[in-house]
Amino acid sequence: MITFSKKFWGIILLCCTFLLAACNDKSATNNEQKNAGKDNNKKITVVTTIAQIGEPLSVIGGDRVEVKSLMGPSVDPHLYQATHGDIQTLENADVVFYNGLHLEANMVDIFEEIEKSKSVLAIGETIDKSKLLHDENNAVDPHIWFDIDLWQQALDAAVDQLKEYSPENASYFEENKVKYFEKLQQLKEDTKKLTEIPEEQRILVTAHDAFGYFGRMHHMKVVGLQGLSTDGEIGISDIQNTIDTIVKYKVPAVFVESSINESSIKAVIEGAKKQGVPIQLGGELFSDAMGKAGTEEGTYLGMYRHNIDTIYTALKGGSNTNE
Amino acid sequence: MNEVVLEVKNLTAAYQKNTVLRDVNFQVEAGSLTGIVGPNGAGKSTLIKTMLALHPVLSGEVHFFGSTYKKMKKRIGYVPQRGSVDWDFPTIALDVVMMGLYGQIGWLRRPTKTHQRMAFEALDKMGMADYANRQISQLSGGQQQRVFLARALVQSADIYFMDEPLAGVDAATERAIMKILDELKAAGKTVMVVHHDLQTVADYFDHVLFLNRTVIKHGKTNEVYTEDNIATTYGGSIRLIGGRIGNVVHPVKQ
Amino acid sequence: MWSILLNSNTQWVLLSTAILGIAAGTIGSLAYWKRQSLMSDALAHAALPGVIIAFLLFKVKHLFVLITGAAISAVIGAFFIQGIRSSTRIKEDTAMGMILSIFYGFGIMLLTIANRTSGNQSGLNNFILGQSASMVQSDVWTMSLLAILVVSVVVIGFKEWKIYLFDRQFASGLGLPLKGMDVVYTILLVTTIVVGIQAVGVILIAALLIIPAVSARYWTHSFQAMVIISALFGGASGTIGTLISAIGNGWPTGPFIVVLAASFFIISLIFGKEKGILVQYWQMKRHKKQEIIQSIPTSVLKKEVQ
Numbered sequence: 001m002i003t004f005s006k007k008f009w010g011i012i013l014l015c016c017t018f019l020l021a022a023c024n025d026k027s028a029t030n031n032e033q034k035n036a037g038k039d040n041n042k043k044i045t046v047v048t049t050i051a052q053i054g055e056p057l058s059v060i061g062g063d064r065v066e067v068k069s070l071m072g073p074s075v076d077p078h079l080y081q082a083t084h085g086d087i088q089t090l091e092n093a094d095v096v097f098y099n100g101l102h103l104e105a106n107m108v109d110i111f112e113e114i115e116k117s118k119s120v121l122a123i124g125e126t127i128d129k130s131k132l133l134h135d136e137n138n139a140v141d142p143h144i145w146f147d148i149d150l151w152q153q154a155l156d157a158a159v160d161q162l163k164e165y166s167p168e169n170a171s172y173f174e175e176n177k178v179k180y181f182e183k184l185q186q187l188k189e190d191t192k193k194l195t196e197i198p199e200e201q202r203i204l205v206t207a208h209d210a211f212g213y214f215g216r217m218h219h220m221k222v223v224g225l226q227g228l229s230t231d232g233e234i235g236i237s238d239i240q241n242t243i244d245t246i247v248k249y250k251v252p253a254v255f256v257e258s259s260i261n262e263s264s265i266k267a268v269i270e271g272a273k274k275q276g277v278p279i280q281l282g283g284e285l286f287s288d289a290m291g292k293a294g295t296e297e298g299t300y301l302g303m304y305r306h307n308i309d310t311i312y313t314a315l316k317g318g319s320n321t322n323e
Numbered sequence: 324m325n326e327v328v329l330e331v332k333n334l335t336a337a338y339q340k341n342t343v344l345r346d347v348n349f350q351v352e353a354g355s356l357t358g359i360v361g362p363n364g365a366g367k368s369t370l371i372k373t374m375l376a377l378h379p380v381l382s383g384e385v386h387f388f389g390s391t392y393k394k395m396k397k398r399i400g401y402v403p404q405r406g407s408v409d410w411d412f413p414t415i416a417l418d419v420v421m422m423g424l425y426g427q428i429g430w431l432r433r434p435t436k437t438h439q440r441m442a443f444e445a446l447d448k449m450g451m452a453d454y455a456n457r458q459i460s461q462l463s464g465g466q467q468q469r470v471f472l473a474r475a476l477v478q479s480a481d482i483y484f485m486d487e488p489l490a491g492v493d494a495a496t497e498r499a500i501m502k503i504l505d506e507l508k509a510a511g512k513t514v515m516v517v518h519h520d521l522q523t524v525a526d527y528f529d530h531v532l533f534l535n536r537t538v539i540k541h542g543k544t545n546e547v548y549t550e551d552n553i554a555t556t557y558g559g560s561i562r563l564i565g566g567r568i569g570n571v572v573h574p575v576k577q
Numbered sequence: 578m579w580s581i582l583l584n585s586n587t588q589w590v591l592l593s594t595a596i597l598g599i600a601a602g603t604i605g606s607l608a609y610w611k612r613q614s615l616m617s618d619a620l621a622h623a624a625l626p627g628v629i630i631a632f633l634l635f636k637v638k639h640l641f642v643l644i645t646g647a648a649i650s651a652v653i654g655a656f657f658i659q660g661i662r663s664s665t666r667i668k669e670d671t672a673m674g675m676i677l678s679i680f681y682g683f684g685i686m687l688l689t690i691a692n693r694t695s696g697n698q699s700g701l702n703n704f705i706l707g708q709s710a711s712m713v714q715s716d717v718w719t720m721s722l723l724a725i726l727v728v729s730v731v732v733i734g735f736k737e738w739k740i741y742l743f744d745r746q747f748a749s750g751l752g753l754p755l756k757g758m759d760v761v762y763t764i765l766l767v768t769t770i771v772v773g774i775q776a777v778g779v780i781l782i783a784a785l786l787i788i789p790a791v792s793a794r795y796w797t798h799s800f801q802a803m804v805i806i807s808a809l810f811g812g813a814s815g816t817i818g819t820l821i822s823a824i825g826n827g828w829p830t831g832p833f834i835v836v837l838a839a840s841f842f843i844i845s846l847i848f849g850k851e852k853g854i855l856v857q858y859w860q861m862k863r864h865k866k867q868e869i870i871q872s873i874p875t876s877v878l879k880k881e882v883q
Contacts, residue, residue, distance in 0.1 A: 004660065004663065005660065005663065005664030008657075008661075009664070040846055072693070075692065075693065076692075079692075081689060083693075087586060156793055157630075230830065233706055233707070233708060233710070233830070233831060233832075234711060234827075234829070235708045235822060235823075235825065235826075235828045235829050235830065236590055236710045236819070236822055236823040236830060237822075237824075237826050238710065239586050239711065240586060240587065242585055243586065244795045260699030261698055261702075261708075262700075263708060264710070264711040264713070266713065267711035267712065267713050268586075269585060270585075270586075270713045270714065271585050271713075272767070274585035275585070
């Protein structure tokens with residue numbers, strides 16, 4: 001028994017040492033962050049939540065801004081819990097932008113607090129309320145970035161805020177903004193290819209109701225397995241209702257989302273197959289998060305195009321009218 | 324002389340950090356009925372557990388029938404203290420006695436009607452036939468003890484160890500148990516009993532083992548059951564009542 | 578509304594949770610008599626960090642990897658509990674409570690880190706509350722295998738388990754390999770826990786391991802019956818819980834299973850044939866009546882007759 005307890009305490013000691021080492025690592029990165037802020041005090045430190053805000057702003061802001069997005073690829077903003085490090089980052093920012101409309105559900109209090117001492121803007125809330133979508137419980141659909149026009153308006157509001165913060169760079173920002181918005185309009189043109197999908201196949205079945213604005217803009221019916229938020233366990237009736245829709249409209253393909261676990265969609269596919277509808281997995285869409293930073297899908301334009309192409313390929317191909 | 328069925332040499336055992344048994348040496352002959360007595364903390368239960376490999380041995384040897392415990396397991400029967408078991412466990416008296424037959428039934432096999440009959444007969448011997456289907460939580464202390472004893476009997480062992488079988492039982496049960504022990508002795512079996520009541524040792528046992536962490540004295544009752552040995556074992560002063568040993572007073576320091 | 582029951586998905590969930598319930602109820606009865614019901618809960622919680630570490634180390638969502646991680650973590654937790662108990666003065670339930678909260682807290686911390694780096698795509702969150710609704714055909718097979726394993730081991734060695742739980746010392750005397758049985762028992766328990774966690778989550782698997790066994794206690798004085806009733810309660814909780822959740826609109830399956838199990842417990846507590854409150858109350862009343870009748874002196878009775 002004596003040797004056993006010696007081993008036991010030895011292991012405890014080892015664990016404590018590892019924990020301490022890990023902690024030390026973390027504090028080092030924090031110091032680096034602080035110093036970085038101080039060194040480049042010419043650049044405006046912009047902190048955003050989702051990269052759909054951050055990436056376009058980094059293009060528009062050019063080399064006058066340093067943009068950091070808290071939520072990276074595959075991160076679900078509905079469930080995201082800010083850490084102490086995140087709060088530090090926010091406090092060291094010059095300007096803060098977030099989506100609002102209850103997308104970053106767990107960060108509401110944090111923003112209310114930071115607003116008091118900093119320039120903070122919920123760009124989603126600058127949109128004209130009449131243009132927003134609601135669900136059957138009258139909750140606001142926050143996924144506005146899928147409506148290119150609405151998103152342009154939101155980004156515009158953000159740029160105005162930047163100009164206000166840094167008037168000396170105003171004309172620089174304006175120039176870049178105009179160029180970027182031209183690209184947005186070009187994107188809008190490219191989405192027209194979705195009209196080639198036959199009427200009866202224009203149904204978008206995904207993991208949650210993130211594509212409301214997308215559907216409205218491109219005239220597609222959207223069905224999400226979960227509702228507006230990914231919070232909460234999926235029920236059997238959710239799966240069944242989705243399968244019923246698939247069977248009713250003979251939907252050719254469903255899509256998984258990069259920020260959501262795919263097991264539920266897989267269950268839907270298997271269930272639909274059992275009912276004689278050979279539904280396929282159409283591919284992965286970016287819903288709440290974009291792709292890896294530095295890649296094409298890591299940009300707003302690239303992400304959107306990826307979605308368009310994926311949907312187009314999956315839905316335009318055969319239909320399921322014949323078993 | 325009779326065959327030596329149990330030999331203990333220089334046995335030492337500890338409980339957590341304290342040495343509970345030190346240098347225990349004794350030999351037991353076949354057909355003897357030995358009472359193990361000693362004050363609280365003397366190591367009586369530990370002695371039995373250590374011999375039966377239920378407690379680790381620090382040093383020393385134990386030989387059963389000239390061989391090791393492992394090899395002789397089938398010839399050894401054990402009746403543990405009644406409090407060592409949760410009597411709330413959902414089972415009937417007959418089932419408990421059947422447990423004594425598991426060695427004979429064989430592992431992973433089902434008990435047969437024959438085994439059931441053997442178990443029932445053992446219960447009957449202990450006067451518990453009417454209680455065979457009774458839930459053990461509904462039995463009195465004495466009845467539980469009899470069930471335990473029936474379980475031991477059904478093992479058909481050659482040497483039995485019992486830990487305080489007469490503690491907290493009614494007079495009728497005490498008589499029944501001692502009757503069985505005498506029958507075992509008559510059949511040539513050996514029995515060693517940790518006994519809680521010094522006064523009745525002379526009535527029940529033909530051999531006595533005085534234990535207080537080590538063997539103070541071991542031998543035939545009529546030879547070793549003396550005031551001196553008792554005094555040495557219990558370390559206190561004794562009051563004689565009517566020539567018989569009365570209360571044993573333990574001093575505050577051990 | 579009832580048509581939903583004919584659907585494959587509902588059937589898959591029904592079967593999976595029912596079979597899991599049976600397995601959990603069976604091994605849970607053993608845990609009950611080992612006085613280790615809390616251990617089931619502690620091990621379930623202790624499995625969480627293992628799942629996440631396995632994911633972070635191997636960067637795969639392969640279920641087998643995650644389950645192995647869970648098992649290792651749970652066993653380490655058991656090791657620590659044993660260590661605390663044998664080398665300090667801390668009692669077993671305190672040790673279990675400590676390990677439960679420490680490991681679980683550690684797991685949640687790792688989960689936060691994992692979610693930030695690779696996102697919710699990993700599905701690691703489902704290990705906590707489970708996602709029973711997305712069970713598919715393969716889950717039914719997995720649960721069936723588990724149940725067959727647990728039930729057959731318990732049934733084949735039934736009398737050995739009985740003595741192992743009732744009287745360890747006597748069992749050792751008979752030559753029963755106690756350490757071996759400890760290992761088999763732990764393997765069954767940990768396997769049930771880790772298979773159950775990936776389907777119904779940490780919280781729910783503990784409920785299925787503990788509640789049906791406790792409920793069964795109130796109905797019988799036979800160990801065999803208790804194990805069977807416990808398995809039935811477990812299976813019924815899974816079945817009825819799933820049924821009710823399927824009928825509602827967007828109702829989550831997991832919580833309903835727990836509520837069903839709890840309902841069985843309350844019914845057992847009150848109406849249980851052997852130890853239920855109501856039954857004991859009636860018995861007491863009947864005894865009181867007999868007492869009163871017996872205490873009437875015979876002289877009074879004689880007078881009545883005259």
